[in-house]
Every structure is written in structure tokens, then in C-alpha cells.
Amino acid sequence: xxxxxxxxxxxxxxxxxxxxxxxxxxxxxxxxxxxxxxxxxxxxxxxxxxxxxxxxxxxxxxxxxxxxxxxxxxxxxxxxxxxxxxxxxxxxxxxxxxxxxxxxxxxxxxxxxxxxxxxxxxxxxxxxxxxxxxxxxxxxxxxxxxxxxxxxxxxxxxxxxxxxxxxxxxxxxxxxxxxxxxxxxxxxxxxxxxxxxxxxxxxxxxxxxxxxxxxxxxxxxxxxxxxxxxxxxxxxxxxxxxxxxxxxxxxxxxxxxxxxxxxxxxxxxxxxxxxxxxxxxx
Numbered sequence: 109x110x111x112x113x114x115x116x117x118x119x120x121x122x123x124x125x126x127x128x129x130x131x132x133x134x135x136x137x138x139x140x141x142x143x144x145x146x147x148x149x150x151x152x153x154x155x156x157x158x159x160x161x162x163x164x165x166x167x168x169x170x171x172x173x174x175x176x177x178x179x180x181x182x183x184x185x186x187x188x189x190x191x192x193x194x195x196x197x198x199x200x201x202x203x204x205x206x207x208x209x210x211x212x213x214x215x216x217x218x219x220x221x222x223x224x225x226x227x228x229x230x231x232x233x234x235x236x237x238x239x240x241x242x243x244x245x246x247x248x249x250x251x252x253x254x255x256x257x258x259x260x261x262x263x264x265x266x267x268x269x270x271x272x273x274x275x276x277x278x279x280x281x282x283x284x285x286x287x288x289x290x291x292x293x294x295x296x297x298x299x300x301x302x303x304x305x306x307x308x309x310x311x312x313x314x315x316x317x318x319x320x321x322x323x324x325x326x327x328x329x330x331x332x333x334x335x336x337x338x339x340x341x342x343x344x345x346x347x348x349x350x351x352x353x354x355x356x357x358x359x360x361x362x363x364x365x366x367x368x369x370x371x372x373x374x375x376x377x378x379x380x381x382x383x384x385x386x387x388x389x390x
Contacts, residue, residue, distance in 0.1 A: 109121060109123045109163075109197065109198055110123065111173075112165075112193055112194050112197035112198070113193070113197070114174075114189055114190050114193035114194075115174075115176075115181070115186065115189065115190075117168075117171070117173055117174035117176070118171070118173035118174060119165050119166060119167075119168070119171040119173065119174050119190060119193075119194070120145070120165065120166045120171045120172070120173070121145070121163055121164065121165040121166070121194065122145045122148075122152075122162075122163070122164040122165075123161070123162075123163055123198075124152050124156055124161070124162045124164075125152070125155065125156035125159070125160055125161040125162050126156075126159060126160075126161055127161065129159065129160060129161035131200045131201055131202060131203055131227075132227065132385075132388065133159060133160050133161060133385065134160070134161045134162075134163065134198075134200060134203045134204065135155060135160055135161070135162050135163070135203065135204045135205075135206060135381060135385065136162075136163045136164075136165075136191065136194065136195070136203050136204070136205050136206065137151070137152065137162055137163070137164040137206050137207075137211075137370075138164075138165070138167060138191070138205070138206065138207035138208070138211030138212070138214050138215055139164070139166075139167065139170075139208060139209070139210075139211045139370075140207075140208050140209020140210040140211045140212065140233075140234075141209060141210050141304055141305075141307070141308070142278065142281075142291050142295055142304060143208070143209065143211075143287075143291060143370075144166055144170055144290060144291060144294045145164040145165060145166050146287055146290040146291070147164075147208065147287060147370045147371055148162065148164045148370055149287070150370070150371070150374035150378075151370055151374045151377050151378045151381070152164065154374065154375065154378035154382075155378055155381060155382065158382055160382070160385060163194065163198060163203075165190070165191075165194055166294075167187065167190065167210075167211065167214070167307075168181075168182060168186070168187050168190055168303075168306065168307070169182065169302075169303030169304050169305070169306035169307060170294065170300070170303060170304055172297065172300075174190075174303075175299050175300070175302070175303035175306075176306070177302075179306065179309045179310055179312075179313050180310070180313050181306070181310070182306035182307050182309060182310025182313075183310045183313055184213075184214070184217050184307075184310065184311070185221075186310075187214050187217075187307060187310070188214065188217050188218050188221055188222070191205075191214065191218050192218075192222060192225065195225055201225070202224065202225050202226055202227050203225070203226065203227060204226070204227050204228045204229075204230070204381070204384060204385050204388070205218060205219070205226050205228070205229055205230070206229075206230040206231075206232070206381055207230075207231055207232065207234070208231075208232040208233055208234070208369060208370050209232070209233055209234055209367070210234070210307050210308075211234075212231040212232055212233055212234030213234050213237065213307075215229060215230075215231050215234075216229075216231060216234070216236055216237055216327070217237075219327050219329055219331075220325050220327065223327075223328060223329055226329055227329075227330075227388050228329060228330045228331070228332075228384040228385065228387075228388050229327065229329045229330070229331045229332070230331070230332045230333075230334070230380060230381050230384055231331070231332070231333050231334070232334045232335075232369045232370065232377065233334070233335060233336065233339060233341075233342055233367055233369055234342060235333070235335070235342060235346035235347050235349065235350045236327070236333075236346075236349075236350040236353040236354070238353050239346040239347075239349035239350045239352065239353060240342075240346045242345075242346070242349055243343065243345040243346035243349065246345065247343060247344075247345035247346070248343060248345075249342075249343050249345060249346055252340065252341055252342065252343055253341070255341075256308055256311070259305050259308040259309060260308070260309060260312060265301075265305060266301040266302055266305070269295075269301055270301060273292055273295060273296065277289075277292050278291055278292060281368065282366070282368075283368055283371055283372075284371050284372065287371050326353055326354065326355040327353060327354045327355065327356065328355050328356045329356050330356050330357040330358075330384060330387070330388065331354050331356060331357070331358050331359070332358075332359045332360075332361060332380050332381075332383070332384055333347070333350050333354075333358070333359070333360050333361070334361040334363060334369060334373075334376075334377065334380055335347040335360070335361070335362055335363065336362075336363050336364070336365035336366050336367060336369055336373070337362055337363065337364060337365070338364065338365060338366045339365075339366060339367045340366065340367060341367050342367070347360075347362075348360075359380075361376075361380055363376060
């Protein structure tokens with residue numbers, strides 16, 4: 109499949125590996141910001157070599173056909189609905205879900221709201237939301253997350269980011285050149301920056317239920333959390349506290365690495381995903 113629809117919008121998706129793979133061997137990969145589905149290229153190639161199918165969508169705001177203007181359209185329940193719509197469109201009952209950065213936040217939420225649609229959960233960089241909320245109050249995490257508040261300002265963040273990208277691309281993030289170029293190309297399209305910032309702005313709109321109530325529900329799925337100890341955006345306090353919110357088989361993998369795990373630690377990430385998939389399959 110190349111596209112799927114939800115909320116009257118069309119999402120692009122990269123479907124790779126054996127198309128006839130059973131759902132027990134199917135992995136859905138959710139990217140973050142400023143990434144696109146291209147973040148998962150090196151990881152996907154390694155998974156395909158082991159006979160796994162991967163589905164890597166361009167998420168709401170990044171897919172050219174799914175860039176709504178209203179902030180309320182980026183509330184977490186709507187973004188979670190996009191993942192469920194992808195599974196339905198692909199005829200999949202339950203899969204292995206992987207997310208990085210903002211995609212990790214989506215993955216945690218899918219696991220809370222729709223555990224029946226998941227076999228295992230693997231999250232990169234992004235701690236459990238309740239652990240992150242705690243760390244905001246009890247550590248330096250609030251300082252690390254300053255950009256989330258800055259993104260709430262209308263228009264100005266887009267102009268600043270566009271100016272920076274035009275001058276220096278994404279050099280400050282130290283991403284691999286091939287993937288950095290793909291992200292710059294995507295962000296240079298009309299309304300792309302506003303769409304990419306949409307999920308951050310959707311965090312601060314009123315949803316249909318209370319975040320603290322959702323966060324009190326423990327994750328019971330087999331879960332792996334991979335965190336780079338040189339991550340400039342997500343610190344140790346929340347990473348180590350994530351275990352308190354996971355009641356199933358839980359594995360914490362600390363890596364001597366920065367934030368960009370799919371791009372720069374693809375072998376390790378693929379190994380950890382395979383470990384979850386094949387443990388479940390056996």
C-alpha cells in the first residue's frame with residue numbers, strides 16, 4: 109500500500125518487505141520531528157532481511173494530503189486514530205508498534221487506548237508521558253523542553269525555522285546527510301512547517317479526556333524503551349522513571365548515543381525490534 113485515508117485526509121506510507129507477511133511479522137514505524145518516514149530507511153532494510161514487513165507512514169502534518177489548519181485537528185486522539193486507520197486499511201488486527209520522538213509519544217498513546225491492536229511496543233527516546241510530566245517538575249527536563257512552549261507562538265516559529273533551514277539546513281542536529289536532505293526537502297514544501305509543528309500545538313488544546321487519567325493506566329504490553337544518554341532533549345530522570353508505568357515484560361536499553369537513534373543507531377534499533385518480534389512470534 110502507498111496511501112490510506114482518515115478524517116477526510118490522505119496519508120502517504122512506505123510499505124516494505126514481504127507483502128504477504130502475517131501480522132505477527134508486521135512492524136509499524138512512527139517518525140518524529142523534523143523527521144519523515146525516511147528516518148526508518150536503514151532500520152527497515154535490516155528488518156526486511158529477516159522477513160519482516162514494515163509500514164512507515166508520514167504522520168499527520170507531514171503527509172502532504174494531511175495538513176489540517178486547526179490546532180484541534182492535531183489532538184492526540186485524532187493522531188492515534190490515524191494509526192488505527194492505517195491498520196484497518198492494511199487489514200491488520202494487531203502489529204508490533206515502534207515510535208521515535210513525537211512518534212514515540214503517539215506509540216505510548218496507542219498502547220494505552222488500543223492495546224488490543226498491538227503485540228509489542230518499542231519506543232525510542234521518548235519516555236512515558238507520565239514520567240515526562242513528573243520530570244518537568246522535578247528535574248532539568250523543563251529546560252530541555254523549552255522549544256515545546258516556543259512552538260505555541262503563531263507564525264514566528266515557522267519563519268525562524270524556515271530561515272534557519274534555508275541558511276544551514278539541519279546541520280545543527282548532526283543528522284546523516286542523506287536523511288537530513290530528505291527532511292529539508294519535505295519541510296520546504298508549502299505549509300509543511302506549520303503541519304510538522306501541529307502535534308506540538310495540539311498538545312495544548314482541550315481533548316476529549318483528561319491526560320492525567322490516561323497516564324494513570326499502566327502499559328501491560330511487552331515493551332522496550334531505548335534511550336540515548338547524550339540526548340539533548342529528553343533527560344535521564346524521565347527515562348529511568350518510565351519503568352514505573354509499565355506492568356508487562358519491560359526492557360530498558362541505555363545507549364551511548366544522542367537523540368537520533370533510527371538514523372544513527374539503526375543496527376541496534378533493528379536488533380531490539382527483532383528481539384521483541386521473534387520473542388512474541390515464538
